[in-house]
Amino acid sequence: MTDILSMTYEKLLDLVTTDLSEKRFRADQIFTWLHQRRVKSFDEMTDLSKPLRDRLSKEAFITYPKIIKKLSSKLDGTIKYLFEMADGERIESVLMRYKTGLSVCLSSEAGCPMGCRFCASAQNGKSRDLTPGEILSQLYSIEDDIGERVSHAVLMGTGEPLDNYENVISFLHIVSDKRGQDMSLRNVTLSTCGIAPNIKRLAGEGLPITLALSLHSPIQSEREKIMPIAKVYPLTDVMEACRYYFEKTKRRVTLEYSLMKGVNDRDVDVEALKKITKDFPCHVNLIPVNPVREASFKAPGHSEVLDFRKKVEKCGINVTIRRELGRDIEGSCGQLRNAPAKNNERKS
Ligand code: SF4
Numbered sequence: 001m002t003d004i005l006s007m008t009y010e011k012l013l014d015l016v017t018t019d020l021s022e023k024r025f026r027a028d029q030i031f032t033w034l035h036q037r038r039v040k041s042f043d044e045m046t047d048l049s050k051p052l053r054d055r056l057s058k059e060a061f062i063t064y065p066k067i068i069k070k071l072s073s074k075l076d077g078t079i080k081y082l083f084e085m086a087d088g089e090r091i092e093s094v095l096m097r098y099k100t101g102l103s104v105c106l107s108s109e110a111g112c113p114m115g116c117r118f119c120a121s122a123q124n125g126k127s128r129d130l131t132p133g134e135i136l137s138q139l140y141s142i143e144d145d146i147g148e149r150v151s152h153a154v155l156m157g158t159g160e161p162l163d164n165y166e167n168v169i170s171f172l173h174i175v176s177d178k179r180g181q182d183m184s185l186r187n188v189t190l191s192t193c194g195i196a197p198n199i200k201r202l203a204g205e206g207l208p209i210t211l212a213l214s215l216h217s218p219i220q221s222e223r224e225k226i227m228p229i230a231k232v233y234p235l236t237d238v239m240e241a242c243r244y245y246f247e248k249t250k251r252r253v254t255l256e257y258s259l260m261k262g263v264n265d266r267d268v269d270v271e272a273l274k275k276i277t278k279d280f281p282c283h284v285n286l287i288p289v290n291p292v293r294e295a296s297f298k299a300p301g302h303s304e305v306l307d308f309r310k311k312v313e314k315c316g317i318n319v320t321i322r323r324e325l326g327r328d329i330e331g332s333c334g335q336l337r338n339a340p341a342k343n344n345e346r347k348s
Helices: 009-019 024-035 050-059 132-146 165-175 196-203 222-227 233-247 267-276 302-314
Strands: 066-072 081-085 089-096 100-106 110-113 128-130 152-155 188-192 210-214 253-259 282-288 318-321
Touching: 009 024, 066 132, 081 132, 089 132, 132 165, 132 282, 165 188, 188 196, 196 210, 196 233, 210 233, 222 233, 233 253, 267 302, 282 302, 302 318
Parallel strands: 100 152, 152 188, 188 210, 210 253, 253 282, 282 318
Antiparallel strands: 066 081, 081 089, 089 100, 110 128
């Protein structure tokens, strides 16, 4: 059976014209039903002939995740979703409201193999990659649920997008297709922990997305302690790949920096940050670390965060502090998924 939501328009066209021996315009009709009208069954595609709908039902499937739990912030309208996929795997997505529009944070893998020590998603490793359709259907399910259109997406949920490279690239092609969701790729951010070869590969895809590097420490030996992937791809290689990404795409790279008290908020960290970003047009995004049940990292106090920002600014680095959304709901990625199953049932 073919997972039809995972197919780019070109693949769908091939299925329709080659396997099903139908005219090209049928592919346009099917793509529109799937990605604009969001039907959940082939029977709803009423401008297709009954025999074609029957054949599609036999050869392909449309799958959406189930909402298992939904937490809404009373403070800022953030909504956190726990979804269950067809095989029982659970993933998280978040809807955030900004002045610029609605944004979703999407998961790219069920679990994550990267083992970052401050991250709840890393606790049980990776179960499997998500398909392009499973990444996309998080967005579609959220739009269905809230009845509003989402304009921005960040691949910053559970999983390392560049560890699931082909599926993520297909997702980007489908979500930006003018015949479907038509999301501007300039509104999409992909966050990576630093898989250097795939950062370079991504630079060559011709996709104008924003790259965000989860830096978290500008010192190799310290970074290795909190992010095991740093042992495989050292900081020098990762920064070289980011510079290459900028040169190739002319898109400024964001450096994500989760501030952890006593770990990466010292003067020596500011100095190292200055050194690795020299002559590199980047933007540092400071994020006071979310307390994770499974780890012992603490966020610095508000004045210490402001102080750190001031020191970074003095080095001539473009820096902001990320607005914290959804403080009153379980904040950090992976915490819903890791919660005991008995607490995961949807209340409404
Ligand atoms: S921070 Fe990202 S890459 Fe690291 S373990 Fe968590 S989900 Fe994976």
